[in-house]
Amino acid sequence: MEQGLGSATSIVAARDSKVAWRAELQLLVACARPTASPETAERIRALAQEPMEWPYVLALAGEHGVRPLLYRSLHCICPDIVPEAVLKDLLDFVRSDVAHNLSQNVELLRLLEGLKARGIAAIPFKGGVLASWAYADPALRESGDIDIVVRKRDLREAVAFLATHGYRRRTTEPHDAIEDTNDEQLGRYLRFDSTDGLASVDLQTSLEAPHFAFALDSDELWDRAVSRTFAGQTVLSFCAEDLLILLCVHGTKDVWFKLKWICDIAEFIGSDRGFNWDQVLYRATHLRAKRKLLLGCLLAHDLLGADAPERILAHVRQEPTVRAAAETIIKKYSLPNRRFTDAERAALYFRTDDPLGRTSRILRYGRRSLKVIVVPSDNDRRCLSLPNWLSPAYYLVRPIRLMAKFGRSPRLAVQAVRDLFERLD
Known part of the structure:
Protein backbone atom coordinates (compact mmCIF):
# COMPACT_ATOMS: atom_id res chain seq x y z
CA MET A 1 0.00 0.00 0.00
CA GLU A 2 2.46 2.65 1.27
CA GLN A 3 0.74 5.93 0.54
CA GLY A 4 0.39 7.47 3.96
CA LEU A 5 -0.78 10.88 5.08
CA GLY A 6 -3.66 12.31 3.10
CA SER A 7 -4.05 9.32 0.77
CA ALA A 8 -7.42 7.93 -0.21
CA THR A 9 -6.88 4.99 2.13
CA SER A 10 -6.32 7.16 5.21
CA ILE A 11 -8.96 6.84 7.90
CA VAL A 12 -8.13 10.04 9.79
CA ALA A 13 -5.61 12.18 7.94
CA ALA A 14 -7.28 12.35 4.52
CA ARG A 15 -10.45 13.89 5.87
CA ASP A 16 -8.82 16.51 8.08
CA SER A 17 -8.08 19.57 5.96
CA LYS A 18 -6.68 21.40 9.00
CA VAL A 19 -3.53 19.28 8.97
CA ALA A 20 -1.16 21.61 7.10
CA TRP A 21 2.36 20.28 7.46
CA ARG A 22 5.50 22.11 6.44
CA ALA A 23 7.27 20.65 3.43
CA GLU A 24 10.14 19.58 5.71
CA LEU A 25 7.84 17.40 7.82
CA GLN A 26 6.09 15.99 4.76
CA LEU A 27 9.49 15.00 3.37
CA LEU A 28 10.52 13.38 6.64
CA VAL A 29 7.35 11.27 6.86
CA ALA A 30 7.61 10.26 3.20
CA CYS A 31 11.19 9.08 3.83
CA ALA A 32 10.38 7.15 7.02
CA ARG A 33 10.18 3.69 5.42
CA PRO A 34 13.08 1.46 4.33
CA THR A 35 11.67 1.12 0.81
CA ALA A 36 9.48 3.47 -1.21
CA SER A 37 6.86 2.69 -3.83
CA PRO A 38 7.22 4.48 -7.19
CA GLU A 39 4.50 6.93 -6.12
CA THR A 40 6.24 7.71 -2.82
CA ALA A 41 9.62 8.04 -4.54
CA GLU A 42 8.13 10.53 -6.98
CA ARG A 43 6.65 12.49 -4.08
CA ILE A 44 10.01 12.53 -2.27
CA ARG A 45 11.76 13.92 -5.36
CA ALA A 46 9.07 16.58 -5.76
CA LEU A 47 9.29 17.62 -2.11
CA ALA A 48 13.10 17.73 -2.18
CA GLN A 49 12.93 20.25 -5.03
CA GLU A 50 10.77 22.64 -3.03
CA PRO A 51 12.38 25.46 -1.03
CA MET A 52 13.64 23.43 1.90
CA GLU A 53 15.17 24.49 5.21
CA TRP A 54 17.61 21.59 5.37
CA PRO A 55 19.01 22.30 8.86
CA TYR A 56 15.42 22.05 10.11
CA VAL A 57 14.98 18.73 8.28
CA LEU A 58 18.07 17.38 10.03
CA ALA A 59 16.95 18.66 13.43
CA LEU A 60 13.47 17.22 12.93
CA ALA A 61 14.88 13.84 11.90
CA GLY A 62 17.01 13.80 15.06
CA GLU A 63 14.03 14.69 17.24
CA HIS A 64 11.97 11.90 15.70
CA GLY A 65 14.81 9.34 15.73
CA VAL A 66 14.66 8.53 12.00
CA ARG A 67 17.98 9.80 10.60
CA PRO A 68 19.05 6.41 9.17
CA LEU A 69 15.73 6.10 7.32
CA LEU A 70 15.98 9.67 6.04
CA TYR A 71 19.49 9.06 4.74
CA ARG A 72 18.51 5.81 3.02
CA SER A 73 15.61 7.46 1.17
CA LEU A 74 17.42 10.64 0.15
CA HIS A 75 20.56 8.78 -0.90
CA CYS A 76 18.65 6.22 -2.97
CA ILE A 77 15.95 8.46 -4.47
CA CYS A 78 17.26 12.00 -4.94
CA PRO A 79 21.01 12.36 -4.26
CA ASP A 80 21.21 14.76 -7.20
CA ILE A 81 18.77 17.16 -5.52
CA VAL A 82 19.77 17.10 -1.86
CA PRO A 83 22.72 19.33 -0.90
CA GLU A 84 25.91 17.31 -0.61
CA ALA A 85 26.57 18.66 2.91
CA VAL A 86 23.20 17.34 4.09
CA LEU A 87 23.90 13.83 2.82
CA LYS A 88 27.37 13.95 4.38
CA ASP A 89 25.98 14.98 7.78
CA LEU A 90 23.46 12.15 7.65
CA LEU A 91 26.05 9.61 6.51
CA ASP A 92 28.42 10.63 9.31
CA PHE A 93 25.63 10.14 11.83
CA VAL A 94 24.60 6.77 10.38
CA ARG A 95 28.17 5.48 10.60
CA SER A 96 28.53 6.57 14.22
CA CYS A 239 6.25 -13.36 21.49
CA ALA A 240 5.34 -11.49 18.31
CA GLU A 241 1.68 -10.86 19.19
CA ASP A 242 2.50 -9.65 22.69
CA LEU A 243 5.41 -7.51 21.48
CA LEU A 244 3.18 -5.70 18.99
CA ILE A 245 0.71 -4.89 21.77
CA LEU A 246 3.49 -3.72 24.09
CA LEU A 247 5.02 -1.51 21.40
CA CYS A 248 1.63 0.15 20.96
CA VAL A 249 1.29 0.57 24.73
CA HIS A 250 4.76 2.11 24.89
CA GLY A 251 4.00 4.52 22.04
CA THR A 252 0.76 5.59 23.67
CA LYS A 253 2.51 6.06 27.02
CA ASP A 254 4.85 8.53 25.34
CA VAL A 255 2.01 10.05 23.25
CA TRP A 256 3.74 8.83 20.05
CA PHE A 257 6.11 11.78 20.32
CA LYS A 258 8.68 10.15 18.01
CA LEU A 259 7.92 9.04 14.48
CA LYS A 260 10.45 6.27 15.13
CA TRP A 261 7.93 4.40 17.27
CA ILE A 262 5.33 4.51 14.50
CA CYS A 263 8.00 3.22 12.10
CA ASP A 264 8.52 0.27 14.46
CA ILE A 265 4.84 -0.62 14.22
CA ALA A 266 4.79 -0.18 10.43
CA GLU A 267 7.81 -2.45 9.97
CA PHE A 268 6.64 -5.00 12.51
CA ILE A 269 3.19 -5.48 10.96
CA GLY A 270 4.41 -4.98 7.39
CA SER A 271 6.65 -8.02 7.17
CA ASP A 272 5.28 -11.55 6.88
CA ARG A 273 5.42 -12.59 10.51
CA GLY A 274 2.43 -14.90 10.54
CA PHE A 275 0.45 -12.87 13.06
CA ASN A 276 -2.63 -14.53 14.44
CA TRP A 277 -4.70 -11.35 14.40
CA ASP A 278 -7.60 -12.94 16.25
CA GLN A 279 -5.14 -13.71 19.05
CA VAL A 280 -3.69 -10.19 18.88
CA LEU A 281 -7.14 -8.67 19.37
CA TYR A 282 -8.09 -11.19 22.07
CA ARG A 283 -4.89 -10.62 24.03
CA ALA A 284 -5.07 -6.85 23.67
CA THR A 285 -8.63 -6.93 25.00
CA HIS A 286 -7.61 -9.22 27.88
CA LEU A 287 -4.67 -6.92 28.72
CA ARG A 288 -7.00 -3.90 28.52
CA ALA A 289 -4.87 -2.45 25.75
CA LYS A 290 -7.10 -2.85 22.69
CA ARG A 291 -7.50 0.87 22.04
CA LYS A 292 -3.75 1.40 22.38
CA LEU A 293 -3.17 -1.38 19.84
CA LEU A 294 -5.69 0.14 17.46
CA LEU A 295 -4.14 3.59 17.84
CA GLY A 296 -0.66 2.33 16.98
CA CYS A 297 -1.89 0.41 13.94
CA LEU A 298 -3.99 3.37 12.79
CA LEU A 299 -1.03 5.78 12.96
CA ALA A 300 1.19 3.33 11.07
CA HIS A 301 -1.53 2.91 8.44
CA ASP A 302 -2.43 6.58 8.01
CA LEU A 303 1.00 8.20 8.30
CA LEU A 304 3.28 5.56 6.78
CA GLY A 305 0.94 3.47 4.65
CA ALA A 306 1.54 0.28 6.64
CA ASP A 307 -0.47 -2.78 5.63
CA ALA A 308 -2.72 -3.02 8.66
CA PRO A 309 -5.19 -5.90 8.20
CA GLU A 310 -8.78 -5.01 7.44
CA ARG A 311 -10.06 -6.61 10.65
CA ILE A 312 -7.93 -4.13 12.64
CA LEU A 313 -9.15 -1.18 10.55
CA ALA A 314 -12.74 -2.37 10.98
CA HIS A 315 -12.31 -2.17 14.76
CA VAL A 316 -10.74 1.30 14.36
CA ARG A 317 -13.81 2.52 12.48
CA GLN A 318 -15.95 1.41 15.44
CA GLU A 319 -13.82 3.35 17.96
CA PRO A 320 -14.34 7.13 17.64
CA THR A 321 -12.13 7.75 20.68
CA VAL A 322 -9.20 6.05 18.92
CA ARG A 323 -9.71 8.15 15.80
CA ALA A 324 -9.91 11.29 17.95
CA ALA A 325 -6.63 10.36 19.66
CA ALA A 326 -4.97 9.82 16.27
CA GLU A 327 -6.22 13.21 15.05
CA THR A 328 -4.73 14.86 18.13
CA ILE A 329 -1.33 13.27 17.55
CA ILE A 330 -1.30 14.08 13.82
CA LYS A 331 -2.19 17.71 14.51
CA LYS A 332 0.50 17.92 17.19
CA TYR A 333 3.13 16.88 14.64
CA SER A 334 2.35 20.03 12.66
CA LEU A 335 2.85 22.44 15.58
CA PRO A 336 6.11 24.28 16.40
CA ASN A 337 5.69 23.22 20.03
CA ARG A 338 4.23 19.74 19.81
CA ARG A 339 4.78 18.69 23.40
CA PHE A 340 1.67 17.62 25.28
CA THR A 341 0.62 19.50 28.38
CA ASP A 342 -0.26 17.43 31.44
CA ALA A 343 -3.95 17.94 30.71
CA GLU A 344 -3.58 16.92 27.04
CA ARG A 345 -1.59 13.85 28.01
CA ALA A 346 -4.20 12.82 30.59
CA ALA A 347 -6.96 13.32 28.00
CA LEU A 348 -5.15 11.09 25.50
CA TYR A 349 -4.72 8.38 28.14
CA PHE A 350 -8.42 8.64 29.00
CA ARG A 351 -9.39 8.23 25.34
CA THR A 352 -7.22 5.17 24.90
CA ASP A 353 -8.19 3.51 28.18
CA ASP A 354 -10.35 0.46 27.65
CA PRO A 355 -13.55 0.73 29.77
CA LEU A 356 -12.42 -1.91 32.28
CA GLY A 357 -8.99 -0.33 32.51
CA ARG A 358 -10.55 3.06 33.16
CA THR A 359 -12.67 1.67 36.00
CA SER A 360 -9.63 -0.08 37.45
CA ARG A 361 -7.63 3.15 37.29
CA ILE A 362 -10.33 5.11 39.15
CA LEU A 363 -10.58 2.43 41.85
CA ARG A 364 -6.79 2.32 42.16
CA TYR A 365 -6.65 6.09 42.56
CA GLY A 366 -9.35 5.92 45.22
CA ARG A 367 -7.68 3.14 47.20
CA ARG A 368 -4.27 4.77 47.11
CA SER A 369 -5.62 8.22 47.98
CA LEU A 370 -7.51 6.82 50.96
CA LYS A 371 -4.42 4.95 52.11
CA VAL A 372 -2.24 8.07 51.90
CA ILE A 373 -4.76 10.16 53.83
CA VAL A 374 -5.55 7.61 56.55
CA VAL A 375 -2.58 5.29 57.11
CA PRO A 376 0.17 6.80 59.31
CA SER A 377 3.65 7.13 57.79
CA ASP A 378 7.10 6.99 59.37
CA ASN A 379 7.15 10.78 59.31
CA ASP A 380 4.02 10.85 61.48
CA ARG A 381 5.72 8.62 64.04
CA ARG A 382 8.88 10.72 63.99
CA CYS A 383 6.83 13.89 64.40
CA LEU A 384 5.13 12.63 67.56
CA SER A 385 6.49 9.83 69.70
CA LEU A 386 3.72 7.84 71.37
CA PRO A 387 3.86 4.70 73.52
CA ASN A 388 2.77 1.49 71.85
CA TRP A 389 -0.55 1.40 73.67
CA LEU A 390 -1.39 4.81 72.11
CA SER A 391 -0.30 3.88 68.56
CA PRO A 392 -3.91 3.93 67.23
CA ALA A 393 -3.82 7.69 67.90
CA TYR A 394 -1.52 8.06 64.89
CA TYR A 395 -4.64 7.65 62.75
CA LEU A 396 -5.73 11.01 64.19
CA VAL A 397 -2.26 12.52 63.89
CA ARG A 398 -2.06 11.72 60.17
CA PRO A 399 -4.92 13.95 58.89
CA ILE A 400 -3.94 16.73 61.31
CA ARG A 401 -0.36 16.69 59.98
CA LEU A 402 -1.57 16.75 56.38
CA MET A 403 -3.88 19.68 57.08
CA ALA A 404 -1.06 21.57 58.77
CA LYS A 405 1.34 20.81 55.95
CA PHE A 406 -0.85 21.44 52.92
CA GLY A 407 -3.92 23.32 54.15
CA ARG A 408 -2.33 26.76 53.89
CA SER A 409 -0.73 26.13 50.49
CA PRO A 410 -3.16 24.95 47.80
CA ARG A 411 -0.36 24.95 45.22
CA LEU A 412 1.73 22.59 47.35
CA ALA A 413 -1.29 20.36 47.90
CA VAL A 414 -1.98 20.15 44.17
CA GLN A 415 1.66 19.26 43.52
CA ALA A 416 1.52 16.60 46.22
CA VAL A 417 -1.57 15.02 44.64
CA ARG A 418 0.10 15.09 41.23
CA ASP A 419 3.21 13.40 42.62
CA LEU A 420 1.01 10.80 44.27
CA PHE A 421 -0.83 9.97 41.04
CA GLU A 422 2.46 9.72 39.17
CA ARG A 423 3.37 6.86 41.48
CA LEU A 424 0.15 4.93 41.12
CA ASP A 425 0.02 1.33 40.02
Missing part, protein backbone atom coordinates in the same frame (compact mmCIF):
# COMPACT_ATOMS: atom_id res chain seq x y z
CA ASP A 97 25.09 5.14 15.03
CA VAL A 98 26.02 1.76 13.58
CA ALA A 99 29.11 1.69 15.79
CA HIS A 100 27.01 2.72 18.80
CA ASN A 101 24.44 0.03 17.99
CA LEU A 102 27.14 -2.63 17.91
CA SER A 103 28.60 -1.55 21.25
CA GLN A 104 25.10 -1.43 22.77
CA ASN A 105 24.39 -4.95 21.55
CA VAL A 106 27.62 -6.26 23.07
CA GLU A 107 26.82 -4.57 26.38
CA LEU A 108 23.24 -5.87 26.33
CA LEU A 109 24.44 -9.45 25.89
CA ARG A 110 26.95 -8.99 28.72
CA LEU A 111 24.22 -7.78 31.06
CA LEU A 112 21.77 -10.50 30.06
CA GLU A 113 24.41 -13.15 30.65
CA GLY A 114 25.21 -11.70 34.08
CA LEU A 115 21.55 -11.56 35.08
CA LYS A 116 20.99 -15.11 33.87
CA ALA A 117 23.94 -16.32 35.93
CA ARG A 118 22.16 -14.94 38.99
CA GLY A 119 18.92 -16.71 38.14
CA ILE A 120 17.20 -13.53 36.94
CA ALA A 121 15.05 -13.88 33.82
CA ALA A 122 15.34 -10.75 31.68
CA ILE A 123 13.78 -9.68 28.38
CA PRO A 124 15.38 -6.99 26.19
CA PHE A 125 12.72 -4.56 24.99
CA LYS A 126 13.06 -2.47 21.80
CA GLY A 127 16.66 -1.60 20.91
CA GLY A 128 18.85 -3.89 18.83
CA VAL A 129 16.67 -6.96 19.36
CA LEU A 130 13.63 -5.18 17.90
CA ALA A 131 15.75 -3.75 15.07
CA SER A 132 16.95 -7.23 14.11
CA TRP A 133 13.41 -8.62 14.23
CA ALA A 134 11.36 -5.86 12.59
CA TYR A 135 13.76 -4.28 10.09
CA ALA A 136 15.33 -6.00 7.09
CA ASP A 137 18.41 -3.86 7.80
CA PRO A 138 18.79 -3.36 11.59
CA ALA A 139 20.99 -0.30 10.95
CA LEU A 140 17.86 1.57 9.82
CA ARG A 141 16.56 1.79 13.39
CA GLU A 142 18.28 4.62 15.26
CA SER A 143 19.87 3.40 18.48
CA GLY A 144 18.79 4.42 21.96
CA ASP A 145 19.20 3.26 25.53
CA ILE A 146 19.30 -0.39 26.59
CA ASP A 147 15.84 -1.47 27.81
CA ILE A 148 15.60 -4.55 30.03
CA VAL A 149 12.40 -5.97 31.55
CA VAL A 150 12.55 -8.13 34.69
CA ARG A 151 9.96 -9.58 37.04
CA LYS A 152 9.10 -7.38 39.99
CA ARG A 153 10.29 -10.05 42.41
CA ASP A 154 13.75 -9.87 40.77
CA LEU A 155 14.03 -6.10 40.55
CA ARG A 156 16.00 -5.50 43.74
CA GLU A 157 18.52 -8.20 42.82
CA ALA A 158 18.80 -6.78 39.28
CA VAL A 159 19.48 -3.31 40.71
CA ALA A 160 22.22 -4.78 42.91
CA PHE A 161 23.73 -6.53 39.89
CA LEU A 162 23.93 -3.31 37.88
CA ALA A 163 25.44 -1.46 40.84
CA THR A 164 28.27 -3.98 41.01
CA HIS A 165 28.84 -4.09 37.25
CA GLY A 166 29.69 -0.53 36.38
CA TYR A 167 26.34 1.27 36.64
CA ARG A 168 24.94 3.92 38.92
CA ARG A 169 21.31 4.92 39.28
CA ARG A 170 20.40 8.39 38.11
CA THR A 171 19.97 10.78 41.03
CA THR A 172 17.10 12.73 39.45
CA GLU A 173 14.49 10.04 40.09
CA PRO A 174 11.15 11.61 41.09
CA HIS A 175 10.13 11.27 44.73
CA ASP A 176 6.80 11.18 46.46
CA ALA A 177 5.81 14.49 48.01
CA ILE A 178 3.75 12.86 50.76
CA GLU A 179 5.06 9.41 51.56
CA ASP A 180 8.56 8.37 52.45
CA THR A 181 10.55 6.27 50.01
CA ASN A 182 9.85 2.61 50.62
CA ASP A 183 10.32 -0.76 48.96
CA GLU A 184 7.15 -0.42 46.91
CA GLN A 185 8.59 2.61 45.14
CA LEU A 186 11.44 0.49 43.83
CA GLY A 187 8.98 -1.23 41.50
CA ARG A 188 9.19 1.55 38.97
CA TYR A 189 11.00 2.37 35.78
CA LEU A 190 14.65 2.82 36.87
CA ARG A 191 17.43 4.44 34.86
CA PHE A 192 21.12 3.70 35.16
CA ASP A 193 24.22 5.18 33.53
CA SER A 194 27.50 3.32 33.12
CA THR A 195 30.39 4.86 35.00
CA ASP A 196 32.32 5.22 31.73
CA GLY A 197 29.43 7.21 30.23
CA LEU A 198 29.08 4.90 27.23
CA ALA A 199 25.75 3.22 28.02
CA SER A 200 22.42 3.84 29.72
CA VAL A 201 20.07 1.12 30.94
CA ASP A 202 16.34 1.40 31.57
CA LEU A 203 15.35 -1.36 33.99
CA GLN A 204 11.62 -1.82 34.32
CA THR A 205 8.80 -4.03 35.44
CA SER A 206 6.12 -1.83 33.90
CA LEU A 207 5.59 0.90 31.32
CA GLU A 208 4.99 4.05 33.35
CA ALA A 209 4.40 7.75 32.93
CA PRO A 210 2.43 10.33 34.92
CA HIS A 211 -1.19 9.04 35.08
CA PHE A 212 -0.17 5.88 33.18
CA ALA A 213 0.89 2.40 34.27
CA PHE A 214 0.98 -0.92 32.41
CA ALA A 215 2.46 -3.93 34.20
CA LEU A 216 4.98 -6.11 32.36
CA ASP A 217 5.06 -8.57 35.25
CA SER A 218 2.02 -10.68 34.39
CA ASP A 219 2.51 -14.44 34.22
CA GLU A 220 0.78 -14.68 30.85
CA LEU A 221 3.32 -12.38 29.16
CA TRP A 222 6.27 -14.27 30.59
CA ASP A 223 4.75 -17.71 29.97
CA ARG A 224 4.37 -16.85 26.27
CA ALA A 225 7.93 -15.49 25.96
CA VAL A 226 10.05 -17.15 23.29
CA SER A 227 13.76 -17.69 22.68
CA ARG A 228 15.31 -15.81 19.77
CA THR A 229 18.77 -15.72 18.25
CA PHE A 230 20.34 -12.29 18.49
CA ALA A 231 23.93 -11.47 17.56
CA GLY A 232 24.78 -15.17 17.73
CA GLN A 233 23.31 -15.61 21.22
CA THR A 234 19.97 -16.91 22.47
CA VAL A 235 17.88 -14.29 24.25
CA LEU A 236 14.39 -14.25 25.71
CA SER A 237 11.79 -12.13 23.92
CA PHE A 238 8.10 -11.38 24.15
